[in-house]
Amino acid sequence: MSLVLTVDGERWRSHLRGFAERHPGLVPVAKGNGYGFGLGRLARKAAWLGVDTLSVGTYDELGEVANRFDGSLLVLTPWRPFGAALDLAPGSPLTRRVIHTVSRVEDLEALLARDPDARFVLERTTSMLRHGLSARDLRAAGALLAARGGLREQLRGVALHLPLAQGSHLGEVRRLMTDVVAADLATTTVWVSHLSEAEQGELAAAYPDYTFRPRTGTGLWLGDRSALRVTSTVLDVHPVERGEVFGYRGRSAPKPGTILVVSGGTAHGIGLEAPSGDLSLRSRAATLARGGLDAVGFVRSPFSIDGKQRLFAEPPHMQASMLFLPAGATVPAVGDLLDVRVRYTTTSFDDVVIS
CATH class of the missing domain: 3.20.20.10 (Alanine racemase)
Incomplete structure (x- = not known):
């Protein structure tokens, strides 16, 4: 967990x-x-x-x-x-x-x-x-x-x-x-x-x-990233209908789907982002896209399901985060592990396990 x-x-x-x-x-x-x-x-x-x-x-x-x-x-x-x-x-x-x-x-x-x-x-x-x-x-x-x-x-x-x-x-x-x-x-x-x-x-x-x-x-x-894997645990799974209220801020679900509660929050560095040094056109376009999502309450999280980074349902909490999965997406079970994409220099892990 x-x-x-x-x-x-x-x-x-x-x-x-x-x-x-x-x-x-x-x-x-x-x-x-x-x-x-x-x-x-x-x-x-x-x-x-x-x-x-x-x-x-x-x-x-x-x-x-x-x-x-x-x-x-x-x-x-x-x-x-x-x-x-x-x-x-x-x-x-x-x-x-x-x-x-x-x-x-x-x-x-x-x-x-x-x-x-x-x-x-x-x-x-x-x-x-x-x-x-x-x-x-x-x-x-x-x-x-x-x-x-x-x-x-x-x-x-x-x-x-x-x-x-x-x-x-x-x-x-x-x-x-x-x-x-x-x-x-x-x-x-x-x-x-x-x-x-x-x-x-x-x-x-x-x-x-x-x-x-x-x-x-x-x-x-960090030279061999393939030797490193970051995982989060699914803590709770809540089906929601469109308009159903959830979270600290009383947001409502935009459409039917599932709210996932997963381990990892701001205390770990999740959701905290340092300024980017990438000034390419592709990076600028991605920044604009993220800004557009943020304006309507959708922000891509670092948590992945089926190889796709899922959206935060609301800003991450201190030690956990809430994700929104639209209907039709694979819904993991409580206790399942999710891959997490992080910036290692700004992330604090609860445990480091070296085989």
Whole structure:
């Protein structure tokens, strides 16, 4: 009676091993809801893969992975002289395992003043314009470190967080690498994201003196969707006639059919939608169609019956949803399982079952 993620364990583990073998220096990313699996489970799987470093999104997530993975912990959110980053006591066992991300020269100075032994990467800003040092700031950081002897053991590399846009990133990375070389840093490691295997190979050939370490989350954990299945349980079945009232909001059935009550609601992330990054004409047409359905009270749900996504009868509840099946559709029985199409990074499951 729950929203469950079921994983074909053998297939999933085979994918993880193959992915790691194809990406030397892999740095798995475990952040947010752990891509639906949970942070602790991903930390254990990273240890199983034998990698030396695991990335987390924020300092608040360190506690969920530190006891399950004993290697280095790279925090992707840049260090700032405030907030959860200051909860790490200089010299503590956990602090010695952390690799900070530094995206401002003033933060580099503040971090080293607070913890002279801190390990860190310098993030160079990319076309994403999210975080990072400009070319001038990267050179300034290099000069600051040179004045301190380079801090070769503490500077763990330069980080590049590239966009998800389609097309090759090689041109941008080559321009950014010019800045990295010009900064004359005491490191030859570059941490990269969102590069294809072919792009990583070309960069390794073009810059043989540098080591490129791919940071990957989605492609690693969710790369073989056929190994994953999400199911909901049918909790109740109610035949309705046209005009019959149902639900929290007293809606009336538009025609004869069946109201299904199924597990999975807003507490799981069902019915909550992040902005779409797809700007194609097809995507825009689908958005308009959904808006038209919404205007008359029909919204397609992620729950499938007979291979077709069925309509919400009303907005989903916290832990359950009500669906409308028109007359003539296959009506499942109480206890039957329905396939559910979800966005794993925004869904919380009641249980994750790995065979």
